[in-house]
Amino acid sequence: MFDTALRSLILLAATGFLLGACDSTGGTPGEELRYFEFVHTETSGTFIAATSDPEVLNAIESQLSKPPEERGRFIAGPITRGDAGYNDQHPWHFVEGEWTLVETAIEACDGAPAYVDTHVDYFVDEVGRYCPWSSRVRKEVDSPL
Numbered sequence: 001m002f003d004t005a006l007r008s009l010i011l012l013a014a015t016g017f018l019l020g021a022c023d024s025t026g027g028t029p030g031e032e033l034r035y036f037e038f039v040h041t042e043t044s045g046t047f048i049a050a051t052s053d054p055e056v057l058n059a060i061e062s063q064l065s066k067p068p069e070e071r072g073r074f075i076a077g078p079i080t081r082g083d084a085g086y087n088d089q090h091p092w093h094f095v096e097g098e099w100t101l102v103e104t105a106i107e108a109c110d111g112a113p114a115y116v117d118t119h120v121d122y123f124v125d126e127v128g129r130y131c132p133w134s135s136r137v138r139k140e141v142d143s144p145l
Contacts, residue, residue: 042134045113049094073101076131086144105131
């Protein structure tokens with residue numbers, strides 16, 4: 001009995017420690033989210049995505065150091081319902097800390113932002129990700145929160 005109670009107490013303490021170390025911003029604990037506007041070059045539609053992931057931030061800064069016409073990487077990752085308080089043009093947002101910039105992706109996750117607006121359930125529940133091939137990072141934006 002004492003052994004079981006002690007194990008439960010240790011498990012509870014460990015769980016609390018792990019939860020306390022987690023970062024709800026989707027990046028490195030203690031790091032602030034940074035926000036970036038992306039433009040869909042075929043439709044001029046825009047959206048905002050946020051991250052604090054150092055690798056993604058390096059990739060974004062590399063893209064932003066190039067002229068717009070030379071930026072070849074696009075955003076890809078899971079989206080979820082709701083605007084998260086910063087993507088207010090849309091009923092969805094990229095999950096913080098789970099997206100990246102890529103050079104290629106499957107066609108099933110491609111689409112214009114307005115198309116995703118009307119098919120959020122499909123992209124969230126069936127495709128599991130959004131990868132607009134024609135999107136390019138346009139600029140960093142101040143925290144819209």
